[in-house]
Amino acid sequence: MIMVNMKDVAKEAGVSLGTVSNYLNQKKLKPETEKRIKKAIKKLHYVRNNAARDLRKNNSSYVVFVLPTVWTPFFSELTFWIQKDLDQIGYKTILCLSENQYEQEKGFVDMAEEQRVAGIISVSYSNITSHVHSGIPLVSIEKEDTGLFSLISSDNYSGGELAASELKKRGASKYFFVGSDNESLKAMTARKSGFVDFCNRNHLEYLLYKISSTSNEPKFNDQLSNVTKKLIDYSKTCDNLGVFAYTDEVAFKLYLKILDQGIKVPDKIQIIGFDGWKLSKDQSLDLSSIRQPIKDIAKNAVRELDSQIKGKSFDKTPRIMLPVSFYSGKTTREVD
Amino acid sequence: MIMVNMKDVAKEAGVSLGTVSNYLNQKKLKPETEKRIKKAIKKLHYVRNNAARDLRKNNSSYVVFVLPTVWTPFFSELTFWIQKDLDQIGYKTILCLSENQYEQEKGFVDMAEEQRVAGIISVSYSNITSHVHSGIPLVSIEKEDTGLFSLISSDNYSGGELAASELKKRGASKYFFVGSDNESLKAMTARKSGFVDFCNRNHLEYLLYKISSTSNEPKFNDQLSNVTKKLIDYSKTCDNLGVFAYTDEVAFKLYLKILDQGIKVPDKIQIIGFDGWKLSKDQSLDLSSIRQPIKDIAKNAVRELDSQIKGKSFDKTPRIMLPVSFYSGKTTREVD
DNA sequence: ATGAAAGCGCTAACAT
DNA sequence: ATGTTAGCGCTTTCAT
Numbered sequence: 148m149i150m151v152n153m154k155d156v157a158k159e160a161g162v163s164l165g166t167v168s169n170y171l172n173q174k175k176l177k178p179e180t181e182k183r184i185k186k187a188i189k190k191l192h193y194v195r196n197n198a199a200r201d202l203r204k205n206n207s208s209y210v211v212f213v214l215p216t217v218w219t220p221f222f223s224e225l226t227f228w229i230q231k232d233l234d235q236i237g238y239k240t241i242l243c244l245s246e247n248q249y250e251q252e253k254g255f256v257d258m259a260e261e262q263r264v265a266g267i268i269s270v271s272y273s274n275i276t277s278h279v280h281s282g283i284p285l286v287s288i289e290k291e292d293t294g295l296f297s298l299i300s301s302d303n304y305s306g307g308e309l310a311a312s313e314l315k316k317r318g319a320s321k322y323f324f325v326g327s328d329n330e331s332l333k334a335m336t337a338r339k340s341g342f343v344d345f346c347n348r349n350h351l352e353y354l355l356y357k358i359s360s361t362s363n364e365p366k367f368n369d370q371l372s373n374v375t376k377k378l379i380d381y382s383k384t385c386d387n388l389g390v391f392a393y394t395d396e397v398a399f400k401l402y403l404k405i406l407d408q409g410i411k412v413p414d415k416i417q418i419i420g421f422d423g424w425k426l427s428k429d430q431s432l433d434l435s436s437i438r439q440p441i442k443d444i445a446k447n448a449v450r451e452l453d454s455q456i457k458g459k460s461f462d463k464t465p466r467i468m469l470p471v472s473f474y475s476g477k478t479t480r481e482v483d
Numbered sequence: 484m485i486m487v488n489m490k491d492v493a494k495e496a497g498v499s500l501g502t503v504s505n506y507l508n509q510k511k512l513k514p515e516t517e518k519r520i521k522k523a524i525k526k527l528h529y530v531r532n533n534a535a536r537d538l539r540k541n542n543s544s545y546v547v548f549v550l551p552t553v554w555t556p557f558f559s560e561l562t563f564w565i566q567k568d569l570d571q572i573g574y575k576t577i578l579c580l581s582e583n584q585y586e587q588e589k590g591f592v593d594m595a596e597e598q599r600v601a602g603i604i605s606v607s608y609s610n611i612t613s614h615v616h617s618g619i620p621l622v623s624i625e626k627e628d629t630g631l632f633s634l635i636s637s638d639n640y641s642g643g644e645l646a647a648s649e650l651k652k653r654g655a656s657k658y659f660f661v662g663s664d665n666e667s668l669k670a671m672t673a674r675k676s677g678f679v680d681f682c683n684r685n686h687l688e689y690l691l692y693k694i695s696s697t698s699n700e701p702k703f704n705d706q707l708s709n710v711t712k713k714l715i716d717y718s719k720t721c722d723n724l725g726v727f728a729y730t731d732e733v734a735f736k737l738y739l740k741i742l743d744q745g746i747k748v749p750d751k752i753q754i755i756g757f758d759g760w761k762l763s764k765d766q767s768l769d770l771s772s773i774r775q776p777i778k779d780i781a782k783n784a785v786r787e788l789d790s791q792i793k794g795k796s797f798d799k800t801p802r803i804m805l806p807v808s809f810y811s812g813k814t815t816r817e818v819d
Numbered sequence: 820a821t822g823a824a825a826g827c828g829c830t831a832a833c834a835t
Numbered sequence: 836a837t838g839t840t841a842g843c844g845c846t847t848t849c850a851t
Contacts, residue, residue, distance in 0.1 A: 148618050150541075150599075152828055163838045168830060177836060192616055197597040198543065199828035202535050203843050205486075212578075216563060219763040223559035227552060230580050239594065242548075242578040244566050258575065261533040263486075280528055282484045364765050396766060403769070406742065427555040429700050430732060433739070488844055499822045504846060513820060535844035539827050 151191045160187035171195055210452065211259040213243040213252060214270040214288075220395070220424040220432075221441070222270075225288075227428070228445030229268060236453055238265060249273050259283060266452045272332065284455035286448045289334060297455065299448045299467045303334045306437040306471040307341020310391040310419045313435075313473050315349065317417060317480045319389025321381065322346050322353035325374055325401065326393030327360050338393050338421055338437075361396055371397070375404040378416060388416045395420035395436055402434065402478055418478040435479040440469045487527045495523035507531055546788065547595040549579040549588060550606040550624075556731070556760040556768075557777070558606075561624075563764070564781030565604060572789055574601060585609050595619060602788045608668065620791035622784045625670060633791065635784045635803045639670045642773040642807040643677020646727040646755045649771075649809050651685065653753055653816045655725025657717065658682050658689035661710055661737065662729030663696050674729050674757055674773075697732055707733070711740040714752060724752045731756035731772055738770065738814055754814040771815040776805045 153171075157164045160183040169176060170184045187193070201207050210233050217226045230240045241264065243255040252275040259267050259279075266284035269275070274293055279285055286297040314322060324342050327335060339355070346353040356377070358370040382388055392398035398420025405412055412418060413435075423438025425431045447467050454460040475482075489507075493500045496519040505512060506520045523529070537543050546569050553562045566576045577600065579591040588611040595603050595615075602620035605611070610629055615621055622633040650658060660678050663671060675691070682689040692713070694706040718724055728734035734756025741748055748754060749771075759774025761767045783803050790796040811818075 150828090154828080164829090165831085165839070166837055169837080172830080175836085180837080194593075194596045194617060196599055196828055198534060198599050199538050199843090200830075202538055202827095202845090203829045203831085205843065207534065209577075216764065217553055217566070218559045218563040218761075220556075223554045223562075226559075226562075226578070227554040227580060230553070230578050234580075239598075240578045241545075242562070242566050242576045244563060244570075257530075260530045262575075263532055263534050281530065361766065396762065399762075425554075426732065426735075428552065430697065486844090490844080500845090501823075501847080502821055505821080508846080511820085516821080532844055535827090536846075538829090538843095539845045539847085541827065 150196070151193050152196065153193075155191055156184065156187045156193050159191055160184045207263050207265045208238050209241055209262060209264040210238045211241045211243055211255060211262075211264050211267045212269075213245055213255050213267065213275075215247045215272075216244050217242070220426060221422050221439070224425060224441045225270070225445060228442050229449065232445050232449035236449070238453075245271070247272060249275065253278055265456050268448050268452055284452055286452045286455070288444060288448055294464065297451045297460075297463075297465055297467075299444055299451065299469070300334070301439045301444060301469045301471050303337035303471075304341040306421060306439075307338040307343070307391070308345040309341075309471065309473055310338075310421070310437050311342045311345035311349075311351070311389075313419060313475075313479065314389030314391065314417060315345075315351065316482050317389070317413075318387055318483075319351075319417060320385050320387045321389065322351050323356060323378065323388060323390045324353065324393070325356045325358060325390060325397055328357040329360055335393055342391050358397070361394075368400075371400055371404060375401060375408065378405065379408055379410055382410060382415045386415065390416060390418045392418065392420050395422040395424040395432065395434055398434055398436065398478070399424070399432060412478050413480045417480060419473075420478075423474050431474075431476070433476045433478075435476040436474050437471050438474045439471055443469050486532070487529050488532065489529075491527055492520065492523045492529050495527055496520045543599050543601045544574050545577055545598060545600040546574045547577045547579055547591060547598075547600050547603045548605075549581055549591050549603065549611075551583045551608075552580050553578070556762065557758050557775070560761060560777045561606070561781060564778050565785065568781050568785040572785070574789075581607070583608060585611065589614055601792050604784050604788055620788055622788045622791070624780060624784055630800065633787045633796075633799075633801055633803075635780055635787065635805070636670070637775045637780060637805045637807050639673035639807075640677040642757060642775075643674040643679070643727070644681040645677075645807065645809055646674075646757070646773050647678045647681035647685075647687070647725075649755060649811075649815065650725030650727065650753060651681075651687065652818050653725070653749075654723055654819075655687075655753060656721050656723045657725065658687050659692060659714065659724060659726045660689065660729070661692045661694060661726060661733055664693040665696055671729055678727050694733070697730070704736075707736055707740060711737065711744065714741065715744055715746055718746060718751045722751065726752060726754045728754065728756050731758040731760040731768065731770055734770055734772065734814070735760070735768060748814050749816045753816060755809075756814075759810050767810075767812070769812045769814075771812040772810050773807050774810045775807055779805050 153164055153167045157167045212229055217223050233240050245251040256278050260281045268286050270288045271290055289300045356374045359366050361367050398418050402418055420434050420436040423436045489500055489503045493503045553559050569576050581587040592614050596617045604622050606624045625636045692710045695702050697703050734754050738754055756770050756772040759772045
């Protein structure tokens with residue numbers, strides 16, 4: 148497959164190489180020559196080689212986006228917006244799925260450096276980012292705060308408070324937190340803390356149910372069945388339980404299990420999840436949930452990266468924390 | 484940000500540029516020089532510029548992946564596997580989300596040509612692919628068959644048959660198809676035809692319920708409520724209805740609506756969807772469904788593209804149709 | 820085994 | 836307004 152280049156076009160149009168370049172870069176030239184070049188380009192089906200162009204100009208319009216997976220409602224929405232926002236300002240998205248493997252993440256970062264990409268956006272729970280030596284602009288999303296890079300996250304702590312508060316508004320008589328005991332994820336711990344602190348401040352009775360991480364399915368499933376059983380027991384003696392699950396995944400599974408036992412939701416038990424999962428752009432799960440501002444997270448990450456690339460970022464390592472909101476679905480009651 | 488290049492390394496190591504190149508390309512050289520180069524690289528933090536390398540070698544390791552969105556269980560799973568499979572054999576995935584906009588798709592294809600990418604994988608319902616002149620290798624997934632490019636799809640017709648057959652196995656007494664009346668999507672029509680043909684062949688009584696496309700949410704929702712009402716009416720006079728929804732999205736919504744009305748699933752009504760949606764790698768929706776072999780679709784698309792790139796594809800425009808399978812979730816009964 | 824030099828397709832500075 | 840040329844960072848042929 149032989150590729151036609153600027154030289155071919157120049158020859159065909161009977162002008163010099165530089166003139167063709169000027170034409171392609173919107174420089175003013177004599178209408179006559181312009182016409183000839185245009186014709187030559189069409190005749191030869193010339194397409195400019197951007198790889199060569201970028202090399203010469205020493206820039207790149209690629210951005211590497213590293214995240215654990217895209218196969219989850221949260222990550223697929225995030226990826227959707229990141230791609231949209233990057234595309235809007237002329238960047239191409241290189242999708243890199245790490246499955247939380249350090250070696251993979253490292254591989255992607257190395258690749259980013261070899262390709263001389265314009266920047267990196269990363270959602271990582273290891274601190275792979277410290278592996279970047281080359282000074283490539285980097286923005287981190289919802290990661291542990293190392294203080295070394297820009298960081299965009301949502302306000303998990305307030306989300307926990309908000310969940311408790313919304314349950315209180317709806318007259319919950321007893322409060323339950325269901326979440327993992329994995330202390331390594333600060334974001335998850337913050338959700339719990341917010342919930343617990345609100346309960347304490349307002350003298351609300353609460354219980355904490357620990358479950359293991361969702362990836363270990365059989366164990367997770369057993370524990371969830373257990374929690375369901377306990378909740379149903381409680382629901383016999385006291386009406387209107389308020390449950391806060393630390394992710395929508397847990398909330399959703401819990402919801403189905405409770406329904407399965409013939410218990411009415413939200414009549415007997417109200418459930419609030421965390422994330423605001425939507426199956427697609429216009430299809431929500433109808434679960435009541437603390438919604439993360441995913442669209443805003445993406446917008447901020449991209450804007451921040453772009454300023455770094457353009458070198459117009461005043462603060463090199465800003466921390467941006469975005470507010471969450473309550474989505475009222477059908478697993479909570481109407482508020483009076 | 485000044486970048487160190489091979490010349491710098493050569494100078495530092497006291498060897499020539501070409502020798503450094505040889506070293507980086509695993510050519511054999513004197514252990515002594517090798518050591519010096521290694522040291523220089525480490526000292527200067529040299530990272531090879533792959534963009535330049537690709538230019539010189541006139542190749543590229545980028546693959547453009549064009550699809551409507553990633554924000555849907557089906558597409559997010561597909562994207563997951565495509566990225567994995569491409570990565571495995573050394574390609575980088577450029578993610579391009581078109582939202583079914585022709586202009587967007589065209590833009591991405593133009594970009595692909597300008598960047599001189601190695602190939603394109605596309606899920607498109609327009610025939611944008613005819614826009615590719617440059618001879619870039621292209622593989623199409625689940626698209627209308629133009630006969631011009633490689634095509635990977637799953638066997639929608641057999642899926643329709645399979646749905647009816649599984650309902651029959653489970654003793655359904657009356658059969659219902661719920662799906663869009665959009666005739667432009669061949670894949671969707673095939674699902675219906677398979678279902679209908681099986682019913683006819685086996686003298687099963689069936690009804691077709693048409694609903695509008697899911698993106699028009701209010702209308703879609705009304706129509707679905709309507710269907711639900713009719714189904715529930717039927718369920719009063721006859722037990723064990725068998726419903727085949729042409730996508731999991733519809734099946735799922737229907738399921739929740741029916742549950743909401745206090746009707747037991749699968750006791751009174753059995754539901755089978757299409758797609759085999761999973762919320763994440765290890766989290767299914769537990770909906771009975773005709774599962775598309777998404778992982779295989781990805782594997783085949785990538786393998787096919789790779790052979791085209793490497794020029795070892797015998798058949799330039801193969802059609803590969805992959806078999807679907809039945810996933811038994813909790814919206815159908817146990818089979819006796 | 821290593822060095823010197825040409826050239827991938829382009830841009831940009833300089834010359835005309 | 837257009838042509839000429841150097842060079843982005845690399846690979847590769849051809850000498851040595």
